[in-house]
Every structure is written in structure tokens, then in C-alpha cells.
Amino acid sequence: MKKLTLIMLIVFAMQQITAQKIYEATWESLDSRKDPEWFSDAKFGIFIHWGLYSVPGYTAKGNYAEWYGNHLKKVLNEKSSKHDSIRHLAAKSYQDKVYGADFKYSDFRDLFTTHEFDAKQWAGVFKKSGAKYVVLTSKHHDGYCLWPSKEASKSFGLPWNSVESGPKRDLVGELTNAVRAEGIKMGLYYSIWDWYNPYWSAEQQEALKSGTLAVDLNNIEAHSKSSNKEVKESMDGLSKYIHEVMYPQFKEIVNNYQPSLIFSDGDWWMNDDLWETRPLLAWLFNNAPNKDEVVINDRWGQVRGEHGGYYTTEYGSGFDNIDKPWEENRGIGHSFGYNRIENLEDYKTSQELVYVLIDIVSRGGNLLLNIGPRADGLIPVIMQQRLIDIGDWLDVNGEAIYGTKTFGRTCQWSAGKKPSEVRGGFKAEYDVMALTVEPKEGMASKEVFFTQKENDLYCICPVYPKGKLIIKDLDTEIVEGVEMLGYDKPLEWKKQGGNIVINVPPLTISEVPCNFAWTFKIKNISQ
Template structure:
């Protein structure tokens, strides 16, 4: 069944070092019972960790995009890294020869993320530049190749180490994989210069070359879904690699797609499902049966979406590591989580490891600050679903899956949380209330219900970041 969606997006954050993605206009509900179950479980998790990491972290630049010969803000190249485009590409590719993140310790990441309430991880096994952070047999442009200094490290197969560490902490495991590969001669054929992000030759004119790229992609995804333990999510980026018939010309970035780039997702998806029964496949921005959930980037929909969705948003300004990045305050991160889950989505928060193999200390600080608030309010966050009126004024609503509780979150302006003189919010008039608690407060609240309005007298209690009222209904 196909559900057509129309909605307007509020660009919640301005993406200065990346690219905002649209959501495809159609959603096709999966039919596989194992996928449906996996999606339902994934929607219970609410909060995940995204990690963009590659050789580009050594220069502290945007992930992959400086290789793209488009004149956009996120594709700009620094002159000190190469006087010409081709010199720049050569120097960029030579970053493989110096990449040695010896402080890499995924167990440290997993424990910090778990304490902060995160329950699934999505890691960039290969971004658009084609550098594989796993031991692929299809290319020597990879973390385990002898040209890479880290290849001699006991944890050289970074993807395997990350997946195992997070699996030990009971995370769902997501493998990000870029469909376009700008290093592959079968995508950017060296005979022609690249013109933009798209394939630089006509696949219909050179079908044998395109067939080799399709097989190369198939083989790498087959490796990831057979050699790396249980994979719950295959997160496919690079939505311009798609059948030409699926291009939406009302979307600016899709207007550049002029060539047929059908990579045969039916073959890839069927293989991945055979290797990993029930795996969620996210073919971003390409409508159809392989886009099992949709992925607004650096933005939050203004209204609830009654389909599976996830906002991927950076903790800093960039998806990739940038020295002295501007990390969002903890209060902002929590408020973002509340807004996303009140509209039915999951929050995939990106933290980028640096060239040494670790997070910035500020990122750990933010995760530590999240931990006590999450622990106090977890019963109102996880395994919840949307409920009308979703959001009104400073109040955001959710319900427990069993509908025994309605959770009302109150946000305030400013750097610190400020209680109002009275809490006043609406609830369905027919709703019979058994009790109301302020999570984290052990005293008894003074409240009353007048038709559809609840009024609560603020208790003498310090609230960090966001107040959460849990209403038990009969």
C-alpha cells in the first residue's frame, strides 16, 4: 500500500557544512513480517548515535564533498591542500597513507552512548569518497590495506570493532553505505573528468562499465551483511544513484540527475534480506519498497509523520570532525529529542571521531550531561507513540505504547530551564486521570482538571533542561 504524504519542513538547523536532504513524497509500507517487527522495535528506541569518520578527519574538512566539482558551500577546497583540482584529489587520496587513529576505543564510545540513552548506532562504513572503513576485498582503498598505517593495529577492521562493541551493549547496528563511489573507476571513469556528484559517463552508452559498478556495489554490501555479525539497518546514502524514472524535478538537487543510474535495488535488497532476515533498508529519498523509513537531515518536520522516520542532526555544526566545532548545548539536544519524538520520529545524533580515533572531550561532556536527565525521564521517552495535540505552545505530548500514560514535556526559552507561574495544558476532556507525577520529584503535586485543561502548581524543585509530567489514565 502506498501512502502519499504532503507536509512542510521547518529547517531547524542551518546546515553549513553538509547538504540538507528532502524526503521522498511516497512511502510504501513493508510487507515482510520480520521487517515490520524490526521497524516497530526500532521506533521504540528513539535515540541513536551517528558517526561520520574517515581519512578526511585528518584535514578537519567536510566528509567527501570537497572532491565533488560543484560550486556549493560544502564542496569548497582549501588551497593549502592542492593548487589544482587534480592535485587536491591526489593529496586527499594520499590521506590513506597517514591515517593512524591509535586512540580508537569503540567500547568507550558504546558505554558513553548507552549511558546517555542511545540505543542504536549507524556508522559510515564507506562514504562518497569510496574509502572503506572495513576489510573489503573489492578495493585497496580501505582501512586494512598495507598503505594505511592503522592496518597493523589489532583493531584495524574498524567497522567490525565498532559493531561488536556496540552489540555488546545491546545496540541495534546500522551500516551506513554510500551508493556512489567517487574513487571507483566504474563510477567516476578516469577517461572523463567528473562534472558533478553523478556518474561521469552515460551508463546506457557504456553498459559493461556500469554493470561492473553494480556488481562492485553488490559485492561490498554482501560483505557487510555476511561478515560483520547481525546488522539491523542498512542505511544507503547518495540518493542520486537511482532509476531516472524516480527523479523528482521539484527538488533542486535532483534536477542534476540526467542519466540512468539504476543500481538494481531489488537484487541488492533481496540479497541483504537473505543474509540478514528482517533487516531495515533505508534507500534514502528513493520512494518505493526499499525506503523503509524516511530521513530528514538537519531538520524536524513541523507536523507529525505517521510513518517511520528519523532526523539525523549533528551535535556540532558538521557531520565530520572539525577542530573547535560548535557543539550544541545539552538543553538544545534534549529539546530536539522531545520535538522529534512528539512528532513520531527517532533522533540520530551525529558525533564525529577525530583523526586520533576519539571524540572531542566536549562531546563526552554533553553525553555525561544527558545521562541523569535521561535516567529520570526514560519511562516517558522510550517505547512511546504520538498523541493529539502533539505540540501546543511550550508543551509536547507522547503516550506510552500501552496507552496507560500520557507524557507532557514542558520546554522553556533561555539557556536554563525556567518554571512558569502555573503549568497549564490541555488534555482530551473525556480522559479520566488517576494521578500526575513530575518525574524526578518525589513529592505530591497540586493539580486540577477543568474540562480539558490541566493546571499544576509548580513544586519547589529544581528541574534540569525540560520538565516531564507523567499522567496515569484510567
């Protein structure tokens, strides 16, 4: 009997192993993977751009400071755009003035000390912010790694990671442990593009980008045997970089740190055939130690908004009505990396950031809000304050955010002309205050945002209602009750035709549960 039981257990175990899906290196197979639910439930995450570029911490306003090295080395010519010229000249002028013309980007390693970095303090701030996940730049486009990557140092021919140079610390490991100790998911950003990796030279990259090298993307393998020496060398360099740097690094961070989320980047100017990302993702889904948990984005080689895990926008405005998880990522100011010349007016207020979060969640998305720590390891106090303010609001209203789904309509508009909402993936015009508390004359505003959890409807008001709140055209036969989150007394309400009319209490400033965006919960509606 015992032998029979053992045989049955072995057979069952083998059936379970056989039943596990094996993913192939095709988008049809990769896209069939169900996205882990934790991501869509999380709603709010913290992005962190931190590296050698944090030492100068500088760029012309409105640009990305983490691109400082690229701006510095940019060679201007007659085809250069005005934008390129502004960024390059600003970086070059600052570099010469502060560090000297002979100071190289690699010399920033000695100044990237991180001597004030306290992973537990960072994680404590993230916990207070209400964020459910954190994403750290393990490697940005400059190739410098915040973990002990031997491939980085070998390819660059000098110590090119935070353990062998600069901090002499495994920054990825320290923060990963601290964040997880707070019960927060830990993710890693990894750039597949490496600007100046010697295996694949900047000149070769530029020739491929500009189209100088005529490459048939449908016959890539043939280029390794091409009679065109320049094409062959470029493709050989790309292959060497991918297989001797990118692949090993990617697998190393997955195996060593088991990130809950992988945010790929640097993909935009080559397709996924050239980047060879599909085999890497198949390996991830089949072999990662936490393969059932890990979430990926859509930045794997000109496939944004088409393939991958969740879809992304960047300083954009997100999506409407898509059957796919998505995320808007942006900084508090105009840069991801720390930019020392940004002033108070360059930063969004706490109210704006909360309203951005609410608007995005009402449309089914997540907000990944970036901070740019300084090179010494301190998070600028104003950034900490913004995060704590968001957390204070979520302490009261988080029930209407975390784990919610979209309602049949995302918001209720006031009277007036409804403004057109521009949807864009990159630096789209998106003024949430004009859509809510500061509408232009004659224009309608979003007077109520909607989210839903099971049978409860959450109505989030950007402006505190005076006297009555009317939720219009709510098709429900049953309402169990109405309450305001953070206020411990039930509210009077009535059903009037197709509307729900709520009597809003006239609270004093010391009685209101939060400083802005008040949530009214209509319990157990039927639809």
C-alpha cells in the first residue's frame, strides 16, 4: 500500500512538471503568459535613477540629467538638432567650469561615494509613501552597474561597477534587502543599450542608427558573413556585446536578486531581432527562480504598446480602455536623474501628484513616480516630503486605490465644454490641475473620479463638495450605505431617479480627513 501511494505521488508530481507551460522565443508564446496580479493591484511604485550621472547632477532644464554622459560626448554637426545643441553645450560648459576640460566621465567613479546612503532609511520613506513596489536602475545607458558585474568591468577594461570602484558597495543588494524587509516588492531597471561599451563601439552604433550601414533586418544572420567589412564588424560587435555582456548580466541579476519586476529600457532604435530579446524573455519565464512572480514591461526592441508585459508611457498621459496592465513613469520634476538646477516651480506639488495618481488609477493604470538621489546617497528632502504627503493621503484613501478596477466610466464631468484629453507615450501634454480644480473658463472638469472593488464604488472628489454630492446616472437597484473614507459617521443619502444624492457634512479644517481629494464610498451596489 505504501509503495502504491509512493508511485501515485511520483506520477502526480511528474504530471505537474509536464503540465508546466514551456514558453518559446516568439511573441505569440511570450504574450500568452498571464500577467501576475500583484502588479495591477499595486497601483503605486517608486522609480530610482541613481548612478555616476548623479555626481554632476546637471542638465539644461527640461532634459534628463541621467543623459549627462551622452550630452557631454555628443558630436555636433550640420544635422544636429537645436535640442541636441542645447543639451550638449550646457553639459560641456558645466563640465569645463566645474571639473575641467580633461576630466573624463569615468572619473566620476571616485566622486560617486554614496557615503550617506542608508538603505533602511530609504526603505522607510518608501513604506511611508504607500508605494507597493520599488524599481532601481541597476544599469543605465552608460553601462555602469550598481552590483558587482564582472562583465561590465571586463568589457570596459576598468572597474565599472559599484563594488570594484566608487562606493565599494553592492547597492542593488543592500536596497533589495531593505525594501523587502518593509514588505515592498523590489524591481530592477536594466538598460539593454550600453552607449560606449568597447565591444560594440559608439561609431558602430551611430552608423547603424543613422542608416549608414544598410542592414536587412529580415536576414540578420547573413551579415556575419557579409563581404562588407564595416557591416560585418558592427554586427559581430553587437553580437559580442549581447552574448558576453547583456545576456550574462541579465541572468545574473535575475538569479542573484530575483527582482519582482524588470524594467527594460534603451530599446527604441533597434527591433527585437537585433536586440535578441525574445530568447532572453523565454529563458526568464521558464527559468527565473521567481518566474511566477516576475513582471516585465514592453521595452524590448520597438515593440512598445504591442508586446511584452505591461505597457509604458513616460512623462506621458497613459491609456484609456485597453485590456492590458499599464504604467506611467515620470519624475517629480523634469528629470529622472537628480538635476541640481531645478527649483521649486519645476516640481509638481503634492496635490498634483496625488491627482495624477488618482486619474491614472481611475483609467486602470499604475504610477511609477521617480526620485533622483544625490551622489552622496541622500534623497533630496523635497522629494521625501512629496512621497510622505502621498503616503498621508493613501493612509486615508488607499482603500479606493489599491486592488481596485476601473468602473464603467472613469469619471464624472461637470457642466461646460469637455476638454480633449491628449493621450501620448512620451512627454505628452498632461495638466491634471486643468482637468480638475483649475479648469479654463467655460471648460468642464472632472468633478468625480471612479474606482471599484468588488461591489463597492469609490467616488473621489478633487474639490470638496458643498452641501450635496450627486452621482449621476448610477444604474443600481441596491445601495447598502454611503460613507466618507476617514470620517467615522454614516452619511445621509437618497436615490433620486438614476442618481445618488449624498448629503456632505460641512466639516471644519481640523475635521476633514485629508488635505485634498475626498473619497465617498457607495457600498454594495448592484449592476
